[in-house]
Amino acid sequence: xxxxxxxxxxxxxxxxxxxxxxxxxxxxxxxxxxxxxxxxxxxxxxxxxxxxxxxxxxxxxxxxxxxxxxxxxxxxxxxxxxxxxxxxxxxxxxxxxxxxxxxxxxxxxxxxxxxxxxxxxxxxxxxxxxxxxxxxxxxxxxxxxxxxxxxxxxxxxxxxxxxxxxxxxxxxxxxxxxxxxxxxxxxxxxxxxxxxxxxxxxxxxxxxxxxxxxxxxxxxxxxxxxxxxxxxxxxxxxxxxxxxxxxxxxxxxxxxxxxxxxxxxxxxxxxxxxxxxxxxxxxxxxxxxxxxxxxxxxxxxxxxxxxxxxxxxxxxxxxxxxxxxxxxxxxxxxxxxxxxxxxxxxxxxxxxxxxxxxxxxxx
Numbered sequence: 001x002x003x004x005x006x007x008x009x010x011x012x013x014x015x016x017x018x019x020x021x022x023x024x025x026x027x028x029x030x031x032x033x034x035x036x037x038x039x040x041x042x043x044x045x046x047x048x049x050x051x052x053x054x055x056x057x058x059x060x061x062x063x064x065x066x067x068x069x070x071x072x073x074x075x076x077x078x079x080x081x082x083x084x085x086x087x088x089x090x091x092x093x094x095x096x097x098x099x100x101x102x103x104x105x106x107x108x109x110x111x112x113x114x115x116x117x118x119x120x121x122x123x124x125x126x127x128x129x130x131x132x133x134x135x136x137x138x139x140x141x142x143x144x145x146x147x148x149x150x151x152x153x154x155x156x157x158x159x160x161x162x163x164x165x166x167x168x169x170x171x172x173x174x175x176x177x178x179x180x181x182x183x184x185x186x187x188x189x190x191x192x193x194x195x196x197x198x199x200x201x202x203x204x205x206x207x208x209x210x211x212x213x214x215x216x217x218x219x220x221x222x223x224x225x226x227x228x229x230x231x232x233x234x235x236x237x238x239x240x241x242x243x244x245x246x247x248x249x250x251x252x253x254x255x256x257x258x259x260x261x262x263x264x265x266x267x268x269x270x271x272x273x274x275x276x277x278x279x280x281x282x283x284x285x286x287x288x289x290x291x292x293x294x295x296x297x298x299x300x301x302x303x304x305x306x307x308x309x310x311x312x313x314x315x316x317x318x319x320x321x322x323x324x325x326x327x328x329x330x331x332x333x334x335x336x337x338x339x340x341x342x343x344x345x346x347x348x349x350x351x352x353x354x355x356x357x358x359x360x361x362x363x
Contacts (some may be wrong), residue, residue, distance in 0.1 A: 001316070013301065047340060080109040082149070162324070163219075163321050170321045187199055223276045285334075296336075310355055339353070
């Protein structure tokens with residue numbers, strides 16, 4: 001079984017962030033200034049073993065991998081930011097991983113194909129909804145340029161494959177104006193360079209109903225991430241009408257018990273071979289969005305472990321090549337969505353994941 005953890009590279013200063021937010025801004029800026037918004041709200045979340053790290057440091061990247069292996073994670077899916085016309089952001093950490101050959105740990109790429117607006121990193125800022133970097137789809141020439149940008153990546157022996165096809169995740173399939181052309185062109189180019197069966201394209205979605213439309217676009221599978229289940233599941237909506245009123249009308253954070261919402265993270269559709277479900281340790285978007293944030297309140301390692309058991313049960317009867325779980329996420333600290341040790345829990349989430357894996361396959 002594979003457990004592929006989404007990995008955010010937003011932990012080092014670079015030119016554009018300095019211009020937009022001030023010198024030295026990283027994701028830690030939001031994490032460090034977070035405050036509790038109600039009684040028993042766990043904020044701020046303070047990193048433990050790795051501290052407020054800088055991803056320019058090779059030793060940090062190696063320690064992340066060691067912790068991931070300890071947890072039972074088998075690879076990282078690095079978020080990849082290609083905005084069209086060769087424009088890229090947040091590429092330094094992965095470029096170092098690629099060029100140095102270290103850490104020696106499997107990886108794949110997920111294309112975070114959406115525009116950056118000010119609210120992406122700090123919705124409370126006075127910039128509001130200002131466009132910072134627009135995602136564009138300029139056409140065939142750019143599709144080819146994008147392919148050749150990642151060709152050395154998929155040629156790396158560490159690059160993860162499904163059924164001998166390099167994995168490529170697309171975050172927002174419906175935003176792509178040229179999705180069919182993109183998939184066809186990349187598959188043709190891949191075959192030219194020795195990948196006889198082309199790519200294994202995975203479309204990311206929050207909603208079960210988007211599965212079939214994504215597959216019809218030409219994707220090989222979908223990864224369903226149910227952090228937005230309160231928007232799509234009528235059963236959830238019926239049980240939290242007052243909370244939704246406070247969230248939408250009174251502009252109060254949407255506080256959902258992790259013990260309640262996690263019951264909906266794994267569903268019957270996840271047993272299908274073309275669906276890869278997601279395990280979710282925690283969620284708290286308030287460091288970025290304040291009172292506009294959503295919180296899965298009182299997540300614990302033991303509740304997470306129960307959720308992982310259900311996820312493994314959903315995939316363990318699939319063919320070996322399709323026994324895949326995505327983990328959201330390894331290090332999304334600004335979303336309160338991470339596995340790395342913090343001061344409150346230490347390595348307990350890491351140990352919970354490893355224990356659930358071991359117990360599931362040693363019964």
